Amino acid sequence: MAKTPIPLRKEFLKGLWNDNPVLRMLLGLCPTLAVTNSAINGLAMGLATTFVLISSSILISLLRKVIPHQVRIAGYIVIIATFVTVADKFLAAYLPEISKALGPYVPLIVVNCLILGRQEAFSSKNGVGRSIIDALGMGLGFIFVLVVLGSIREILGSTTLFNIQVLGDWFNPWMIMILPPGAFLTLGLLIGLGNWLNERKVKI
Amino acid sequence: MNLLLLFISAAIVNNFVLTYFLGICPFVGVSKRVSSAVSMGLAVMFVMTITAAVTWLIYHLLLVPYQIEILEYVSFILVIASLVQLVEMFIKKVSKPLYDTLGIFLPLITTNCAILGLALFSVLREYSFIESLVFGIGAGAGFTLALVIMAGIREELELSNIPKPFRGAGITMIVAGSLALAFMGFAGLISM
Numbered sequence: 001m002a003k004t005p006i007p008l009r010k011e012f013l014k015g016l017w018n019d020n021p022v023l024r025m026l027l028g029l030c031p032t033l034a035v036t037n038s039a040i041n042g043l044a045m046g047l048a049t050t051f052v053l054i055s056s057s058i059l060i061s062l063l064r065k066v067i068p069h070q071v072r073i074a075g076y077i078v079i080i081a082t083f084v085t086v087a088d089k090f091l092a093a094y095l096p097e098i099s100k101a102l103g104p105y106v107p108l109i110v111v112n113c114l115i116l117g118r119q120e121a122f123s124s125k126n127g128v129g130r131s132i133i134d135a136l137g138m139g140l141g142f143i144f145v146l147v148v149l150g151s152i153r154e155i156l157g158s159t160t161l162f163n164i165q166v167l168g169d170w171f172n173p174w175m176i177m178i179l180p181p182g183a184f185l186t187l188g189l190l191i192g193l194g195n196w197l198n199e200r201k202v203k204i
Numbered sequence: 205m206n207l208l209l210l211f212i213s214a215a216i217v218n219n220f221v222l223t224y225f226l227g228i229c230p231f232v233g234v235s236k237r238v239s240s241a242v243s244m245g246l247a248v249m250f251v252m253t254i255t256a257a258v259t260w261l262i263y264h265l266l267l268v269p270y271q272i273e274i275l276e277y278v279s280f281i282l283v284i285a286s287l288v289q290l291v292e293m294f295i296k297k298v299s300k301p302l303y304d305t306l307g308i309f310l311p312l313i314t315t316n317c318a319i320l321g322l323a324l325f326s327v328l329r330e331y332s333f334i335e336s337l338v339f340g341i342g343a344g345a346g347f348t349l350a351l352v353i354m355a356g357i358r359e360e361l362e363l364s365n366i367p368k369p370f371r372g373a374g375i376t377m378i379v380a381g382s383l384a385l386a387f388m389g390f391a392g393l394i395s396m
Contacts, residue, residue, distance in 0.1 A: 026232060026373050030317045033225040074285060081278040089274075104324040107277050111317040113229055180223050181384040188370070188377030195369035 008133050015137030021114045022145040022187075023194040028114035032146060033183040034105050039162050042150030043143065044098045048091065048106060050139030052083045053115050057135035061123040076119045077110070084109045114142060145190070152186055153177045207338045214342030217393050220318050221350040222384040227318030231351060232376055234312075241355035242348070249344025251291060251313050252322055255284055256340025259323040260333050280323045288314045318347055353383065 021027045031049065036042040056079050060067075067075045088106045091099040099106065109115070118138055123131040151161055157177030159167040176182045220226045227248070234244045259280055267273050292310045296303045313319060322343050326336040357379055366375050 026229075029228040029232070030225050033228065074282070077281050077285065078278055081281050085274060085277050088277075104321060104328060107324055108226075108317050108321055110277055110281050111315055111320050113315055116315065176385070179388065180225070181381045181388065183225065184377050184381030184384055188374050188381060191377060192367070192370040192374035195374065199369065 008130070011130060012133045012137040015134065015139070015141040016144065017141070019138075020141045020145065020194070021138050022142060023191055024198075025114075025117075026191075027117055028112045028142060029187075030108065031105050031112060032142075032149065033180075033187060035102055036146055036150040036153055036183060036186075037157065037178040038154045038160075039147055039150040041098065041101055042146035044091070044095070045102060045105065046139070046143030046146040048087045048102075049109055049112060049115070049142055050135075051087055052080060052109055053118060053139050053142075054132060054135040055083045055086075056080045056115060056119060057123040057131040058128060060119050061126060061128045061131035064124045067124075072124065073116075073120075076116060076124075080115055080119075081110045114138065149183075149186055149190065153182055157182060207334065210335060210338050211342040211345075212393070214339050215346035215349065216387070217390045219346045219350055219387055220321065220343050221347055222380070222387045224321065226321040227316050227347055230312065230316055231354065231380070232373060235351055235354040235358055235376070238352060238355045238359060241351045245344075245348025245351045247310055248313055248316060248318065248347050249341065251284075251288060252319060252344040252347075253337065253340045254287060254291065255319050255323055256326060256336045257333070258283055258287060260326060260331075260336045263327055264333075276327070280320060284319050284323070285314045318343065350383070354380065357383075 015021065017024075019025060022029065022032050028049070031045050035045045056076070059079055060076060063075075084107060087109070088099075091102070091106060118135060122134050126134070155161055155166055156174045157179075159165060159171055159173050174182070177186070214220075218224065221228065221231050230244060230248075235241050262279060262283060263273075263276070267276060267279065288310065292303075295310070322340055326339060331339055354376075358376065361375060361379070370378070
């Protein structure tokens with residue numbers, strides 16, 4: 001696409017802030033909101049999504065000349081669904097508690113628009129190396145938002161962070177933060193904060 | 205009577221958008237005008253009902269007897285994608301005006317996580333065939349309800365003076381938070 005290739009470092013960093021999947025592109029909002037009632041759940045979800053994103057990016061960028069253009073979306077979805085099944089069975093076998101907490105949101109990674117979006121916009125047009133870098137950057141950007149959101153909600157909602165008490169007894173936990181409305185409110189404020197920082201030209 | 209409770213539970217008490225966070229993408233994307241919100245809602249409800257029936261049949265008549273439940277996600281998403289395609293062709297043939305109203309919203313439904321979520325929940329909760337059907341209609345009705353309310357609020361929001369960083373997605377999320385808060389009022393209505 002681009003005439004002059006973008007340096008790999010930039011390809012990696014863009015996912016972290018400038019094109020952050022959640023805050024800037026509003027992709028993958030369902031899991032972002034649903035599983036961030038604690039930091040550890042957010043981290044687990046972020047890691048599972050990143051695993052699926054990187055694996056499917058590798059496979060799809062390898063197969064990009066083989067898959068016919070007309071059926072590419074169906075092809076991508078089958079590949080993604082296969083890796084999601086792997087991630088789901090892995091979590092259920094080795095981390096049963098987290099698997100239980102995340103519930104149906106692990107299989108729902110299949111329809112996470114972040115993953116399909118990256119395949120369509122990036123992996124289907126670029127080589128393997130570049131696609132891995134892109135997927136890694138996007139995945140880390142996703143994990144970053146999920147952990148921040150989970151931490152804020154866990155600290156205010158249950159006074160702990162990664163299950164360690166951080167606020168004393170003087171603090172009356174805001175129950176609302178770990179319930180659905182808290183997810184919407186916190187993400188709304190985070191998106192606003194992201195836009196505000198961006199306007200002030202905070203570059204990394 | 206139980207089916208009625210199931211319907212109300214799926215539509216209002218455990219609203220798909222506001223308590224399970226399913227279908228957030230169209231909820232943010234297509235909630236700018238009430239008219240398009242109604243069309244989208246109805247299209248989703250239609251697909252949800254058919255999906256509930258077809259995925260139930262596939263899971264219980266194909267995957268379970270042959271012990272290939274591991275293919276659950278792959279087969280469900282393929283069924284949903286082809287179902288959306290079929291529904292699109294069918295509507296185009298039968299009712300051209302309806303097809304024009306729904307327009308681009310139909311293909312978008314494939315990536316709506318509420319549809320796959322519905323299929324997964326029906327399996328997880330071991331619903332019977334009739335129960336999954338009612339669950340599908342209820343969830344679709346709840347989705348339409350949330351989408352239309354949101355679109356109504358957003359039409360008003362356009363006239364108000366919102367701080368610049370919050371315009372668009374930011375304020376939508378915060379309004380959705382208040383809506384979720386209001387829907388929590390129904391929480392004690394039915395315990396399922």
